[in-house]
Amino acid sequence: MMSTIKSAGKFSLFLLTLIVAAMLLAGCGEEKKEEKAAAPEAPAKVTLKLAMDADPVSLDPHVQLSGGMLQYSHMVFDSLVRYDKDMNFQPRLAEKWERIDDLTMRFHLRKGVKFHSGNPFTAADVVFTIDRLKKSDDYKGLFEPFVGAKAIDDYTVDLITKSPYGLVLNMATYVFPMDKAFYSGTDDKGKAKDLIIKTDYSFANENESGTGPFMVTAREQGVKTVFTRFADYWEKTGNIEEIVLSPIKNDATRVAALLSGDVDFIMPVPPQDLDRIKTTEGLQLVTMSGSRIITFQLNQKSNPALADPKVRLAMAYAYDNNGVVEKIMKGFATAAGQMSPKGYVGYSEKLAPRYDVEKAKALMAESGFPNGFEATMIAPNNRYVNDEKISEAFVSMMSKIGIKISLKTMPKAQYWDEFDAQVADIQMIGWHSDTEDSGNFYEFLSMCRNAETGYGQYNSGNYCNAKVDELTLAAQVETDPAKRAAQCQEVETIQYDEAGFIPLHWQNLSWASKTGMNTEDIVNVMNFPYFGDLVIK
């Protein structure tokens, strides 16, 4: 035994020497590399090696409404309009637009745009795309307010809504025109080419023809996708000729791939490696406050204590948003007092996070539960950043005001069924507004639950306030931006005063790349990097 310990000691010494030697060698290696880089070489094809945590699930942009698919759509298709960095609408395939009447918005389309198939882009393609969106399981909800699109001439198209609707432009960011001629007819298996199929072969799942800056030229799902610059693209901003996208799921491996120079651009950056990338020469890190709100919902039906507004307020006062952001999220989140992030119409500066344990204790004493109470709680453990740790912190903070919570965490595969069944009194949910508008938060998370209309579908707290419902519905048909903003801000204020739920924080976004790229200019708060505009010097 002794001899083994001794030899183990000797061995660790050996290992240490090995590592030191390796480090020294590493220095030499890097120098060599730089020399190589300095030697003038004929400029090869400008290729971006990109690593993300996942790759697009399909080539059909309408098969799923998810961040990954929208990132893909912005590369291969191009939208009628898109958001710029400050969330203003930027003309793309629609050069300009005007409101004709309460129900109609007219879009004037860019001329001379071509699809990857070579077909010219016209208003008929927009009509085809809107029709298809209305058939897609994932998008038909978003396009429910629309009657449809009507082509006026080849380069003019009207989007017509059923009633006045304030978010027509927001929805136009989701219209990525598809090539009508390319997706019409039947494929060699005898199936219609425009079918939207989630779990089986379809023509659109494996073939694309968009108007976007890149074409998919090779794809092995889950391994590698190659995007090649579309020569006839109408805009000449970026200089990337080819993108090789590799999904790298493991956080440490993704970062190592960037550090070792195997890839040029990664997203997202795991919080624990932010400093390392920031301090590494030759790399740049871009971060931004995101728009996904993380909240705890307090079920007023299952637990009588949570129906007491004073108790809920006490809980809001007992939760230390800034402390959690600093200690658990390592500063990589923005503490929240409301649902709407800054930049959304409903955001109100006044609704800051509140943290005051004394006040919380006083509120508990005043409430109907001066001696505290018991509650159950569930949270996922692999869905949001640090979801489990945050939940544990919440439990310990609530114990200080006499609330004893039994917490159960589980993987997301099991979580959502439990969430829907409302098995616990306190449940965690994160939400990103797919309309990039405050109203979406209220429709899904705040309105009274109504199985028929679908409002309040994810409101597992059973929060219900007639005024909130009224204002949210009014905002849906309000086309005056100032009035809408006032309505949305009022909703936020009501929820804040009643502590309808506990807001935690908005998760931050992050991208890292080699220097010499205009990374900062192409990323945005929606996390749709516009790779068409990327320039490598």
Add this chain to the structure above:
Amino acid sequence: MFAFSVKRILQAVIVMLIISFIGFAIKHNFGDPVRDLVGQRVTPTERAEIREKLGLNDPFMVQYVRFLGNAVHGNLGQSYFFKKPATEVIIKKAPATLELVFCSALIIILLSVPCGIYSAIKPKSWFSKFIMGSSIVGVSMPVFLTAILLIYIFSVELHWLPSYGRGETVRLFGWWDSGLLTLDGLKHLIMPSIALSSIMLPLFIRLIRSEMMEVLETEYVKYAWAKGIQPRRVWLVHAFKNTLLPVITVGGVQLGIMVAFTILTETVFQWQGMGSMFIESVERSDTSLMVAYLVFVGIVFVLVNTFVDIIYGLVNPTVRVAGRQ
């Protein structure tokens, strides 16, 4: 012999039924695959419709019998994520895993045999002590830590080896994507193979060493020494040959553990084989691919074991006699 074979095959079928039943029971209680297929806006009613279309609302036994019926025809179901038959996905991913396992097996054999023999013959030399000491470290270090350490030393610091993926592959026989035939592919293989072999290698060195030491103490080896036979011949022919038998038996059993470690290794190196495919199917709740993989691995094991048993029966009739009792 015929009766023995029939009996073994029958046993194999029963084992497969049990494996598929357990796999299917896991699938049934695992969670809702539809959640991963749709966006947040899709309503519960629409989700229920999709589940209905996929046949996920049927009672457990109905689904299981349907699965068995399809399985008999070689159809293990449809991968929701890959939008392809699960068997096709698995077969596409198999070469990556098999090449990785092959390379690390090669490392294990090439290193464990000489190291094991040497440390048995010269147990007191400093090199033997070094081997034994490092094997402790090897056994106690988790595979993913070894893998990450390798990546940090050889990719991030030294820039010698690529950090992820399989690199350039060559297509053989129309479907087998091989990384063994290109320089880039071989470079990509080095670190994953080392990481994967890191657990097994020390185990085999220790096994060969202790078996060998035992054999060296036996009478016939002493007799061989007494006869004045060359040391090299005594060690390799008389002693080592007889240590091989238990080593091979243990090696067979370890094959299963190897599969588990491929999952870890493949995840860290983003190695696109069956292991990372399985882990990702669990994360995505791609339950039908998950079950297909479990059944597939089950089939491979059962086939190999049945085959080995029958061969054993042919070679050594006492096995058959023992089986009859």
